[in-house]
Amino acid sequence: TCRAGGQCPACGGPTLDLESQRELLLDMAKRSILDKLHLSQRPTLSQPVSRAALRTALQCLHGPPQGAFPEANRAQDYEIISFADTGLSTINQTRLDFHFSSDRTTGVIEVQQASLMFFVQLLPNATGTLNVKVLVSDPHNTNLTLATQHLLEVDASGWYQLFLGPDAQDACSQGHLTLELVPEGQAAQGSVILVGAAHRPFVTAQVRVGDKHRVHRR
């Protein structure tokens, strides 16, 4: 409410003209939001997400995390939806790669819970089993090794959700998760994992950014 040319009632200093004041406030708002999101700069989007995929995914997001944030460990809770890059898929298996940003300037991400959502198209009356393999890369080489696998019964076309265990959560915390979906039995002949825009598989993760170390403020 400082009037141009007057004296600022709050600090007594010289006042800014309204346009400069507005610029200053907008800049403060940007820095405040980026700081609270632990981001060093605003993200530049690598690949836009289709509105159909966005709509499908948002239906899976839960409500706001319940209860106040635990002030003690100053952590901040996030829910992340990561869409799959369908890499080296073949007729017999679908490989899905997920990337979790490590662009947070302070804090390590701890994945508290993760689940995979994917759409299966089955031939009428076909049923079968889907083997979901969690592959992790060895820090010393790029080979992927099998960490765990989950068998899922599929009996109709539609969306399926699979809760992923600690190996997958650790891989998400490290920033990169690779899954392989291999249909088995009857499903092997008559099922397809859809990866189109509206049926793009995705992982939802409940994430906490803990303070790697307390940031000393000047």
Add this chain to the structure above:
Amino acid sequence: GIDCQGVSRMCCRQEFFVDFREIGWHDWIIQPEGYAMNFCTGQCPLHVAGMPGIAASFYTAVLNLLKANTVAGAAGGGSCCVPTARRPLSLLYYDRDSNIVKTDIPDMVVEACGCS
């Protein structure tokens, strides 16, 4: 709390809405469309020190004037115009890998101001 109406010099809450489209952030912030970056401004003379930001009764103001006059000479810092009520800001945005992220940033929006 008291909202600044332009003429008051007393401690009040100045509303300031940041439209994400106006600052070119609407491509990566999905929801909401903007952020109410309200802030506290104005003076806190001694006789309203400690006021929780509501319109004090006349009696309380007189009582505080008496207190202030008796302690006016006392050393000690003034009273400041600070937030007395704040709420979280829920954000839904894309990160640099085009993941969708949802988070609630605590204490991000000032709802009321008052004198410390």
